Amino acid sequence: xxxxxxxxxxxxxxxxxxxxxxxxxxxxxxxxxxxxxxxxxxxxxxxxxxxxxxxxxxxxxxxxxxxxxxxxxxxx
Numbered sequence: 001x002x003x004x005x006x007x008x009x010x011x012x013x014x015x016x017x018x019x020x021x022x023x024x025x026x027x028x029x030x031x032x033x034x035x036x037x038x039x040x041x042x043x044x045x046x047x048x049x050x051x052x053x054x055x056x057x058x059x060x061x062x063x064x065x066x067x068x069x070x071x072x073x074x075x076x
């Protein structure tokens with residue numbers, strides 16, 4: 001489960017998580033919005049705070065989409 005989804009579903013504020021895992025609210029915001037990835041230590045703390053609902057794999061982006069081939073006619 002993505003962190004942002006867990007926070008919303010459980011009516012928890014980013015500031016509450018930040019305090020519990022000893023990080024700044026701005027860092028938690030960046031992580032929850034997918035602009036930053038947490039360290040392994042922080043992943044463990046988040047995992048504990050969420051009761052195991054948010055795991056390390058939840059911080060991995062979706063797999064990239066395959067490249068589409070563009071024909072010369074489409075490019076023109």
